[in-house]
Structure formats: structure tokens, C-alpha cells
Amino acid sequence: MPSCTAFDSVWTPHQAVVVSGTGLVYVSVDITLPPCGPDEVVVKVMCVALNPADQKSIDLSPAVGTRLGSDFAGIIVHLGSNVQNNRQDSSKKALSVGDRVCGAVNGNNSARPFVGAFGEYVLASQHFTLKVPHEMTLEEAVTLPAGLITCGVALYKELGLDRPLLPHIRGLDRNEESGAHVLVYGASTATGCLAMQLLRMRVTPSVRLDSGYRPIGVCATKNFHLAESRGAVAVFDYANAEDCASSIRRLTQNKLRYVLDCISNSASMRICYASLGASGGRYIALDQFSLRGHTRKSIKPKWILANLAFGEPVFLEGSCKKDADPAMKAFHIGWFAEAQELLSECRILGHPVRLMTGGLECISEGLQCLRNGQVSGQKLVYHLADDMSND
Structure with a gap:
């Protein structure tokens, strides 16, 4: 050939x-x-x-x-x-x-x-x-594949978390934040399930898989088993927004610092913001969000455009224009x-x-x-x- x-x-x-x-x-x-x-x-x-x-x-x-x-x-x-x-x-x-x-x-x-x-x-x-x-x-x-691109930029470039193989490749100790809770809203989506798998991984020279970060999932009750099978240490239903957020704050002792929002609408943003700890943290969305949803100055929000991974300029008519990165x-x-x-x-x-x-x-x-x-x-x-x- x-x-x-x-x-x-x-x-x-x-x-x-x-x-x-x-x-x-x-x-x-x-x-x-x-x-x-x-x-x-x-x-x-x-x-x-x-x-x-x-x-x-x-x-x-x-x-x-x-x-x-x-x-x-x-x-x-x-x-x-x-x-x-x-x-x-x-x-x-x-x-x-x-x-x-x-x-x-x-x-x-x-x-x-x-x-x-x-x-x-x-x-x-x-x-x-x-x-x-x-x-x-x-x-x-x-x-x-598309989920791997999204998780790469969201978890490792924007949230700054350790990649599973990084300590092994560089011979480094774990990031001091390893073991921290990470909220994944939309835990039963393809990207959410993949993110939780990656968060739980910790590959070292002596141990191929060890518990890394501790993902918390938010999804519909019918998908709890799926989220748990992909690594969620706890899963909550978004149906009751106030109860969902308060339960997450209790679980994390009001210290949650990292959120990946795979749904990225006004309702999901409210729950994510309410779940983050007293000192604030990072909120990463997969779509553009309304600035009206940014209700806490201690939280640093950002939406990601995964298409930039290909090294080409991105032009979405009526939405955004980005130079090649x-x-x-x-x-x-x-x-x-x-x-x-x-x-x-x-x-x-x-x-x-x-x-x-x-x-x-x-x-x-x-x-x-x-x-x-x-x-x-x-x-x-x-x-x-x-x-x-x-x-």
C-alpha cells in the first residue's frame, strides 16, 4: 500500500x-x-x-x-x-x-x-x-478521544492538578493537593465519567494504581451506579439544589476548592458555586456562562474551548474567535x-x-x-x- x-x-x-x-x-x-x-x-x-x-x-x-x-x-x-x-x-x-x-x-x-x-x-x-x-x-x-482532550485542559492545565503519570515520569512526590476532593457536576456524562477515572489514578514506580484525588459526582439518581463505578467517592442528585450543595459542603468540611462543571448551565453553576468551600476556589465550565452566575469573588471561574488543542485558530460565528495557541x-x-x-x-x-x-x-x-x-x-x-x- x-x-x-x-x-x-x-x-x-x-x-x-x-x-x-x-x-x-x-x-x-x-x-x-x-x-x-x-x-x-x-x-x-x-x-x-x-x-x-x-x-x-x-x-x-x-x-x-x-x-x-x-x-x-x-x-x-x-x-x-x-x-x-x-x-x-x-x-x-x-x-x-x-x-x-x-x-x-x-x-x-x-x-x-x-x-x-x-x-x-x-x-x-x-x-x-x-x-x-x-x-x-x-x-x-x-x-x-474528545473527552481526553477536554479532561486534559480542564483538570491539568486549568485546575492545575497532577496528571496520573507525572510523579512517575519526573520522579516527584505527589502534589500537596493530591487526595483533595474535586466536584464533577454531570458525573454520568462521558467527560464526567472519564474525569473521575483520571482523578482517582495515581501511578508511581512501585504502585501502578493508587487513590489520587477524591471525585464527588453530581448527576441523576438513576446514574449513581455508573458514577460510582467510574471512581466517585460520593454522588449527589441535583434535583434538590440546596440539599445537594449543603451535603457536599458537609462532606468536604466546607473546604472544596476544585469544580469541573460538565453541564455548564445556570442551574449547575449555582450548585457548583454553593458547594465550593468558604475560601472559594476554581470553577471550570465546558461552555460559556453568564457573568450573572459569578456570585462569589473568592471563586475564579473559566470556560474552556477544547478545540484549541489542535493548534488551529477557532472561529465560532456569533460566539467567539480565538487565535491558534x-x-x-x-x-x-x-x-x-x-x-x-x-x-x-x-x-x-x-x-x-x-x-x-x-x-x-x-x-x-x-x-x-x-x-x-x-x-x-x-x-x-x-x-x-x-x-x-x-x-
Whole structure:
């Protein structure tokens, strides 16, 4: 099979989901890919996962004519020149043609309209493509990549918490805050479940897994078991906001300092602010929030834009415009290298899968399910290939 660098023409036309307007998509049958760059791979997509960000981005800031989708899993079919060179170092992390992988791309992006996960083939950065261990199905693996990006920036860059492998890599003792409580609002979401797994991890030279931080989950009662299975030391229902916040303050002795809000609406922000301890702390949201919700000066709030991880400028019409952030990309390249080690050792569990039917043609229905709030404690996954034998 020829390498990607020797592949001078665009990819054979294939199908992909394309943004056609506000909240609207269609399946194009004549999508082509340009030759991939030196740090890129081409993947034959076997399955994709839907994220709330996919739905929100086309509802609020549609880039008409671009491909949609973040999370994909499949089989590598071509390598860029730098990826080929990496294979010479005999590293277990080096990518090869035929590898089962999962990864994330920045869809609905006017700067690179040919990039999007929801298609038969995807052009992806090697730095955001992970080899899937044989013990894990592609359906499970596809639930992870976008969440890993989000958790990386939220937990480690913004909250400043220790990464699971960092003490082992640097030979350092634990951060003095290790063992502290961290509130995860939206604990049964894919990002919330992944965040709690990562928070509980502590990898040292002598002990592969030890208790790290102590995540507290907030979600619906029906999803308590899921949150607990992913590492929550306690879980509370948001239905009674006042009782939820007071229970968290009692548990943490009014000393809670860290919050990750995976829901990021006015109601979740109120509970998170009320749960933080007397001395305040850090509040990280996954969406923009109203300044009216910032009711305590002792709390430092911030919302994160995970798309900056790819090292490209982000323009969301009517929402925000951000220049490319090379430092953010460098951070995530390092973090994904660590995530690959955790994944290879099967230290990370995927999110519960709700397998959808109909392939690309029915992705619009899944987006509507997200829009209607009909997804809870599950990730919507679509098969794009009839033959999943490589799975």
C-alpha cells in the first residue's frame, strides 16, 4: 500500500456528513481528501461517536460546507512522512498501517472544511490518534478521544492538578493537593465519567494504581451506579439544589476548592458555586456562562474551548474567535502520549454505548436526540462499516 506522501491526488470520492445550515446536516457522496501532511494519518472509519459539542456547534455556529464530527475509530490506511519515520524508533506508540485506532478531529471548522469524523475516511493528526488495545472494542474506544482532550485542559492545565503519570515520569512526590476532593457536576456524562477515572489514578514506580484525588459526582439518581463505578467517592442528585450543595459542603468540611462543571448551565453553576468551600476556589465550565452566575469573588471561574488543542485558530460565528495557541497544542501532545500509555494498559474504561442504526444517514437523528435531552449516561455510537471484523 503506498504511503500518504506518495499519494499526490485527492482521496477517492466517498461519503461524509456535511453542515448545511443552522442545526442542519446532509450526507454528501462526493467528498475528497487532500494529500495528508507529514504528521497526519488517513483512517478508514469503522464507527463514530456523537458529542454534545457536535450538536451545539451546528446549532450555534454552523460552518456551512464543512464536515462534522469529532470522535472516530477505525483502521489506519495511510501514513504521513513523519509518522513513517517514527516507526524506525521501535516505539510501541508508533503508528502503522493496519493499526486499530481512535482519535479526535476538529469538525465544523471553516479553516479546514475537509476535516470531520463523520465520514468513510478521516484525515487526522498522529498526535491525537491513539492505538486501541486488543482488549477494547472500537465501539468502546470511540467514546474516549474528545473527552481526553477536554479532561486534559480542564483538570491539568486549568485546575492545575497532577496528571496520573507525572510523579512517575519526573520522579516527584505527589502534589500537596493530591487526595483533595474535586466536584464533577454531570458525573454520568462521558467527560464526567472519564474525569473521575483520571482523578482517582495515581501511578508511581512501585504502585501502578493508587487513590489520587477524591471525585464527588453530581448527576441523576438513576446514574449513581455508573458514577460510582467510574471512581466517585460520593454522588449527589441535583434535583434538590440546596440539599445537594449543603451535603457536599458537609462532606468536604466546607473546604472544596476544585469544580469541573460538565453541564455548564445556570442551574449547575449555582450548585457548583454553593458547594465550593468558604475560601472559594476554581470553577471550570465546558461552555460559556453568564457573568450573572459569578456570585462569589473568592471563586475564579473559566470556560474552556477544547478545540484549541489542535493548534488551529477557532472561529465560532456569533460566539467567539480565538487565535491558534501553540502552547495549548504542545500541552495536549504531551498529555495524549501519557493517555496512550494508560489506554494501552487498559487503565481507562470507555463510556456505556448506545449503538444506533442507519450509519451516516441517521446521524441527524442522533443529533436531535442530543438536542432533545434524550441521552443520559450513554454515548451514541454509529457503525459506518458493515465489516467490523477488525474490531
